[in-house]
Amino acid sequence: MTKEENEKRLERLKQIVGSMPEKPGSYQFYDKDGTIIYVGKAKRLKSRVSSYFHSEVDRYKTKVLVSKIENLTYTVVNTEEDALLLENSLIKKYNPKYNVLLKDGKTYPSICITNEYFPRIFKTRQINKKWGTYFGPYSHVPSMYAVLDLIKDLYHPRTCQQPLKMDEIERGKYKVCLDYHIKKCGGPCIGKQSHEDYIKNINQAKEILKGNTRGILRQMREEMMALAEDLKFEEAEAIKKKYELILGFCAKSEVVSHTIDNVDVMSITNDGATAFINYIHVSNGCINQSFTFEYxxxxxxxxxxxxxxxxxxxxxxxxxxxxEIILPMALDIELEGVTITVPQRGDKKTLLDLSIMNGKQYKFDRLKQKEKLNPEQKSVRLMTELQQLLKLPRLPYQIECFDNSNISGTNAVAACVVFKKMKPSKNDYRKYNIKSVVGPDDYASMKEVVRRRYERLRDENERMPDLIITDGGKGQMEVVREVIEDELKLNIPIAGLAKDSRHRTNELLYGFPAVTIGIKTDSELFHVLTRIQDEVHRFAITFHRDKRSKAALHSELDDIKGIGPKTKETLLKLFKSVKNIREASLEELGKAVGESKAKLIMEYFENKKVVNS
Incomplete structure (x- = not known):
């Protein structure tokens, strides 16, 4: 599309917007093929739609949407609530490209009460409203089974799939099944339980599924007392058993407050590209529904x-x-007869916190499921989290960490470990013998190793790390910075992991001057960082131990040119020690290893005497 064509398109669309009313409604954007690509709702249509065509629109994705619009239509409604419902139904019908995608959780089961003459009650994952009334879906499956078991114990609904009809029951067409004999069914198929009594039980089951247990209990108590007054104690005892079953079920329910009734609670947890909206319904002070939507x-x-x-x-x-709807924030919408509450304290705030907790847990569970299917996703998530935390210029794909190891300055060594995608890249690990430092000076040793490492990478034009982590606090960070920035003129971010008085890593440092970065020490990212620190410490210690072991096994005979391992073994076997070899005569040595090697040994020790004298 040329610039002129685009300007004409925008002018045409702005003319349509200019004639729109300032009333509630829904608007639809179409592309060049006449396909709806976006559906929105507004309290004032003209003001809302015109905002898309302002030059100061700063959202990149919104600009992309506007560039695709070829036509727009709108529908005026009476209230903002109607606009909200219309928008929702149009999104479901057309599934526009630029609207949020609702993952509706169809895999969660619901409870169905069929529309049959003698209704059945069962769990299902298929929703067809022609079959009956549905309750759910239940995201917490054990809760669904608990309420189903209660209904079965209370009311014994039939489990057979026979299409029971009254005329066929009267003709004796059906036979009872095992459930009747074990007293799990009242036998409506042979007329043992009347249609009126059966439907009464089904209606009470519906009230329980709606969460209206208080009403059922009150009704049962009144019926029980009336039967007792009429001296019908057996019937009253049967109702008492049901009454106690419901009481037991309520005791296991999530009771939040006996003062809160018929309230919806919603909260939102964001994940950048995905949002998780948790919904909780409270009836009679108890939570009887909890579900999380994924957008x-x-x-x-x-x-x-x-x-x-x-x-x-x-x-x-x-x-x-x-x-009443309890939310974590105020919304600029008006729903007829509905109060929106943003609680700050009390029982309603407790409910809101519970909803937020459920949303976060659902987000965490979904994340774990995705990462099991795609392990790379976890690495990218952790790298992104670290980048955002430290405000790094690029994703920390390659992280390098250094550590020194020595005993009073002897056998001083250092190590560098490399992590790529938050995983150890052992082929890139490096060991260093400290060459220029005398005595135990960790700062000088660190400077030498960092200088050698990055001078070489620079000279060989190799890839530089995205982040350097020092195994130490502000002092170690500063000496690394002096080499990286002041000497080598490189621009590599530097972080530090500091330890507390018990030598446990407890904080992440970054910047110059270094500041503590707010990160939970029990978070997954912090565990990865401490793993990098533990790995470089292990690698440095292992290298240091190997070097000490070799030094302990070193003999003066190893310094004599021309004397190999076999000759050394022969001499030590015969003379028992280096001292005895040093004091032996040329003739004795010649008998052991030959005249030429004996001369080499004698010359070595004689020269050493001259040097030491």
Whole structure:
């Protein structure tokens, strides 16, 4: 599209926007093929849609959307709530490219009460509203089984799949199954349980599934007392058993407050590209529904925009008529007869915190599932997290860490470990013998090793690390910085891992002057960083031990040119020690190893006497 064509397109669209009313409604954007690519809602249509065409729009993805719009239409409604519901239904119908993608959790089971003459109650993952009434879905499956077991124990709904009809029951067409004989069914198929009594039980089961256990208990108590007054103690005892079953079920439920009734709670947890909206319904002071929606973001939608969509989805899916919705933030929407509450303390704040906790747990579980399928995703996540935490210029793909090891300055060594994608790259590990430092000077040793490492990488035009981590605090960071920035003129970020008084790593340092970075010590990222630190320490210690072992096994005979391992072994076997070899005569040595080697040995020790005298 040429610049002129684009300007004409925008002018045409702005003319359409100019004629739009300032009323609630939904708007639809179309591409050049006439396909709906975006559906939105607005309290004032003209103001909202015109904002897309302002020159100061700074969202990149929104600019991309606007560049694809060829036409737009709108639908005016009476209230903002109607606009919200219309937007939700249009998104589901057309699945526009630039709208958030709702992963609706169809894999979660629901409980169905069929529309049959004698209804059945069972769990299902298939939703067909022609079959019956559905309750759920249940994201916590054990809770679903608990309520199903309660209903089976209380009301003994039939489990057979026979299409029971009254005329066929009267003709004796059906026979009872095992459930009748073990008293798990009242036998409606042979007329042992009346249709009226069966439906009464089903209606009570529906109230339990709605969470209205208080009403059921009150009704049972009144019926029980009436039967007792009429001296019908056996019937009253049967109701008492059911009453106690429901009481036991309620005791195991999540009771939040006896003062809160018929309230919806929603919270949002963000993951950059994905948002997780948790929904909790509270009835009679108990949580009877909890579900988390997953939204794939397309246009960098705000939390407020996503929560508005979530409210519409919740009210439709769960047939919610709650008069109060508890949210973590205020929304610029008005729902008729509904109060939006943002609690700061008390029972409602406790409920909101519980919803937030559920959303975060769902996000964590989904993340773990994805990382099991794609292990690389975990590495990218941790690298991104570290980049954002330290505000690094690029993803820390390659991280290098240094450590020194010596005993009172002897056998001084250093080690460098390399991690790529947050995993050890052992082929790139390097060991260093300290050459220029005398005595135990960790700072000078660190300078030497860092200088040797990065001078070589620079001279050989090799890849530089994205981050250097020092096994120490501000002092170690500063000496590394002096070499990297002041001497070698390189630009490599430097971090440090500092230890507490118990020699346990407890903080991450970054910057100059170094400051403590806020990171939880029990977080996954901090564990990876301490693993890098532990690995360089292990590698340096292992190298130091190897060097000490070789030094301990070293003999003066190893310094004599022309004397190999076999000759050394023969001499030590015969003379027992280097002292005895030093004091032996030329003739004695000649008999042991030959005249030429004996002369080499004699010359070595004589020269050494001259040097030491």
């Amino acid at each position: 794939k973001k397309k246009l960098e939608e705000t939390d407020e925009e996503l929560l508005s969509l979530g409210i519409a989805e919740m009210r439709e899916r769960f047939k919610s008529h709650s008069k």
